Amino acid sequence: MPKPLTPARVQQIVKRWRPKGYRLIWDRRRRAKSFWHPPTGLYNPSRRTIAMAPITNPDTLCAFLHECAHARLKHGHGPVHLEEWEAEHSSLDRVRKYGYRVSLSYRLRTFVMLGRYIRLDRRNGVPIDPRVTRWIAWRA
Ligand SMILES: [Zn+2]
Secondary structure, eight states, X not given: OXXXXXXXXXXXXXXXXXXXXXXXXXXXXXXXXXXXXXXOEEEETTTTEEEEOOOOSHHHHHHHHHHHHHHHTXXXXXXXXXXXXXXXXXXXXXXXXXXXXXXHHHHHHHHHHHHHHHHHHHHTTOOOOHHHHHHHHHHO
């Protein structure tokens, strides 16, 4: 059994993964709104901030780790589908390693979003990284 996601546990994880030099903004408006709208985060490299719903469950934890991955990997220049996939699969792995499971809603949203980014990049003539399509195929 994983350790319960208590505020102390959350604090410990945040301390471990918060990117150096980034300020965290906890924004309640970014909480999950419905099954189809899981929590959102925003990574802003020019202001060096990460805006996030408060972490209260594995979904919000995963969204936080996703934004941290963007910051750590200095994203913002590469193909969108590739950067989003890098951030998402690393945060899902990390949440799993901590012993938590994101909701079905969160996982479905991941596929919908990645599918959208792939179509968008394809339309703009960006070559699609086969690792991303393979990852989606395995999990679909
Ligand atoms: Zn992202």
